[in-house]
Amino acid sequence: MEKSVDIINAMQLSDVNPSLRDPVEYRKSGLSLNHIVGCPLDCSYCVRHLFGNFDQRIPQALMTDKQAFEQFISHRYFQPHITPVQLFNRATDPMLPEVKPHTHNLLGLLDQAGLTNNVLIITRWRVTPEDCESFNALSNIKLTILVTYSGIDDPKVEPIKSSIAANSLRTLFRHSRRYRALLYWRPIVPGLNDSAAHIAQAAQLAAHAHATVFSGLFYRKEIADYYQSQGIPEPYSSTARRKLLPLEEEQRLLRMYEAHAPGTPIFRKTSCGVAYAHQQPDYNGHFGITELCDTCPATQYSTCKAAWKTPDEALLKSLCATLGVDGEPLVTDRAIIVRGLDEQRRYFMQHTLGYQVHDADKPHHYDRHGRAEAQRNL
Known part of the structure; x- marks a missing residue:
């Protein structure tokens, strides 16, 4: 019988980073529920560095699953079916032995509520055939399991062997019926795992997935500080707000991938891979960013094109007024450009309209959507 996670008491809660105490937060690919904090996997580049809880290795819960579920579905940015x-993609791994009972419980609660939303689980840990049967028993939500795999074999950078993730992906793909399994090939770091x-x-592993999504390294100051403290060679000479993967490196990678796995679907964006796997339009509205579509299969391109439309003017005006946009939005054939909205409100607008929403003060340049300028440490 798997042990569940203990709930944090009031005294322990005071030690939790304030940014982790609210379990509901919008992240790029969806509204994220994270009421369990703590992970023993110690990946050097983990986003937990940004929240000051990297040293918390024993998962603990901020509240019960039921309380978290109720808080989530009543959140101001949650829209049923949209x-x-x-789940658990900010402060722990959802398939850790003590966490996965909560993962299955929450999936059940979402499914029993009759919701048809896309639900994403991201893991690099062990998935069993029994887990797969639980996933297959869900009848309403569109579930995608993304298995993080890097192939990095330096234990200082990534202590967990990539073979664990590879085995989990094969298990998930072999047993999949109602859910989809994606190879989440990341982070790709020049000179480390790009040979x-x-x-x-x-x-070769992509043959055991419904789609592959790849990305570079998320390299913030907090992560760079950890690299320095541990004597880990820094892959880049500067940090960045967006992920780092030089354009020429990406192009080389895609050419070699295609040579080894011709016709195997690969995407730059998580939502594009999820959409392809479930045969639906991209819910993040990336179709307007045309340079992202050059790896997209023709069938998926047609699916997204058929759903692509200019945002309804009245709805856009209402959203801008409600969310507090400064001035008038600029609608282009690529995105809606706004000023004055944080990420939370931009993502809410983006998923409501199915159209990219960009910050005027943090522009996305052509062929650099979500990609920072990269300077390697040689």
Whole structure:
């Protein structure tokens, strides 16, 4: 019998980083529920560095699953059947032995509520055939399991062997009926896991997934500070707000991937991979960012094109007024450009309209959507 996570008491709660005490937060691919905090996997580049809880290795819960579920579905940004949902992707791994009973419980609660939202689970840990049967028993939500795999074999960078994730992906794909399993090939770091052999291994693994999504390294100051404290060679000479993967490196990677796995679907964006796997339009509205579509299969391109439309003017005006946009929005054939909205409100607008929403003060340049300028440490 798997042990559940203990609930944090009031005294322990005072030690939790304030940014982690609210369990509901919008992240790029969906509204995220994270009422369990703590992970023992110790990946050096983990986003937990940003929330000051990297050293908390024993998962603990901020509240019960039922309380978290109620708080989530009553959140001001949650829209039934529309909002993409993510579980436990900020402060723990959803398939850790003590966490996964909560993962299955929450999936059940979402499903029993009759919701048809996309639900994403991201893991690099062990998934069993029994887990797969539980996933297959869900009848309403559109569930996607994204298995994080890097192929990195330096234990200082990634202590957990990539073979664990590879085995989980194979298990998920073999047993899948109602859910979809994606290879989440990340982070790709030049000079660390981008050799011909690394790319060949990932391409072979892609045969055991409904789609592949790849991305570079999320390298913030807090992560760079940790690298320095641990004596880990820094891959880049500067940090960035967006993920780092040089354009020429991406192009080389895609050429080699295609050579090893011709015709195997690969995407730059999570929502694009999820949409393809479930045969639906991209819920993040990336179709307007045309350079992202060059790896997209023709059938998926047609699906997104058929659903693509200019935002309803009245609805956009109402959203801008309600959310507090400064001035008038600019609607282009690529995105809605606004000023004065934080990420939370921009993502809410984006998922409501199915159209990209960008911050005027943090522009997305052509062929650099979500990609920072990268300077390697040689």
